Amino acid sequence: MFRSALAVIGTLCLLVFSQLVLAAAENAHVKSKAPASVVFLNPGFSDEPFWVSYSAFMQAAADDLGMHLEVIYGERDSQRLLESARSLMARDKQPDYLVFVNEMYTAPQLLRLFAESPIKLFSLHSTLTLEQQQIIGGSRGQYRNWIGSLVPNDEQAGYWMAKALIGKLEGQPASLLAFAGVRFTPSATLREDGLRRALREHPEIKLQQVLQGEWKRQRAYEQAQLVLARYPEVRLVWSANDEMAFGVMQAARELGKQPGKDIYLAALNNSDEVLQARIDGTLSVLASGHFTLGGWAMVMLHDYHKGLDFAARGGKDRVDPLFSLLDVKQAAHLQKLLKVPGSTLDFRQFSAVYRPQIRDYGFSIKPLLQ
Structure with missing residues (x-):
């Protein structure tokens, strides 16, 4: 009986050890993958305060997460933006991800343009309308390289x-x-x-x-x-x-x-x-609050690139409560915060790679108001 108990304990120990080795190997594989490269087709002017701050928050996230980010401004010209997208396809070295906005309803053209491309697409800020999706389908459907979206509660x-x-x-x-x-x-x-x-x-x-x-x-x-x-x-x-x-x-x-x-x-x-x-x-x-969208999208793409699909943490298409009404005190706090270059946040704390216990990202402006 004593030997039998020892055998059971030995088997359990071996099982636990094997699981730990497997988990460590998996973790090492996730962390060793090359950093994600992202191009953001920003629809705004390159001197437009909102879109500049939007890109800056995105860059702060990229820096924290070890990602490569390039921002291409469309200068509020949909044809110019589409031309930039075509130029991107002609590059020898293409990014892993293209982030786009459905400004002036240009998203269907972008999806068709990149239909056969290895680049994965992510819609941000405004995604395809319900009418557009009724015609061409949603993410991970007809256009399989369109992997998801993140929009605010407009x-x-x-x-x-x-x-x-x-x-x-x-x-x-x-x-x-x-x-x-x-x-x-x-x-x-x-x-x-x-x-x-x-x-x-x-x-x-x-x-x-x-x-x-x-x-x-x-x-x-x-x-x-x-x-x-x-x-x-x-x-x-x-x-x-x-x-x-x-x-x-x-x-x-x-x-x-x-x-x-x-x-x-x-x-x-x-x-x-x-x-x-x-x-x-x-x-x-x-x-x-919606100026934070790009930063949160970088968290999602970072995790996806490391093998942790954001679809398992709140869905592939997110509408998050990023907007809040600001009182005077909150406005003053945010004003002071945004005058400091970069971001006071450590974006790794929002990533499932660094915090595996995350079950739903639940992005909001609240971390900046605390």
Whole structure:
């Protein structure tokens, strides 16, 4: 009986030892794989504060995770962006991953272009619309090298902004103007959908007009000069980004209105200027957080490259609650943080390679607000 027990213990020890050796070998294989190389087709201007900060956060993640990142700016020109993509295919040394944005609904063209390429594609910030996916399918379908997506809660952000803005009047009837982004851009459409959902819940608020400000300060300023004069009773202005809000703010001041007192504005972004406006109170509502998207995408691609598929940790297509409404204290904290080059975060703490216990990434802006 004693010998039998010893034999069982010996077998168990051998089993445990074998599993440890296997795990160590697996771990060594995962860590020894060459670093991932990523190209990001950034749709914005190369001097556009939002897209520059977006790329900087992405680069900070790449540095922490030992990845190679190249950013190619499209300069808000879809044809230029597609031409850059074609040039990428002609290179002798191609990247492992191409990250793209469905700006101006260009994603289907990119997927067709890279259909036979060994490069794996990942959609970021705005992915293919439901209508587009009904035609060509979703990720890991017809285009097998399209491995997944990560987008923010744009509809929810638009809704939260509208609800907070309406809340400033504590149930009083009022008129509202909205400044949307670029037509045919998913993020702009979704934010406007959120606004309309909030308005359905508040029949006391009358939407006078939705204007296509195209994300631009000057365009929104020129539009606001006309519509604020046309609707002098307007007390609420919802803007899908910060640049348009500042254009409206300028026009309102020229008409003798005081932002934060006579007229309340909501905006979305993370520029130093918009954070300061939230701190000063000239901007009443601010949503932010989506500038972190690229950094989180780098975590997902890093893990995927090391053999840990992100699909097993929350799904291959993620819509994460990256937007939050910032109060004055949070705006001040984030403003101070973003003035420091790079990032104060260690992105390895969000990676399943370094933290195998992660079951769902659950990305958000919260780590930057703590």
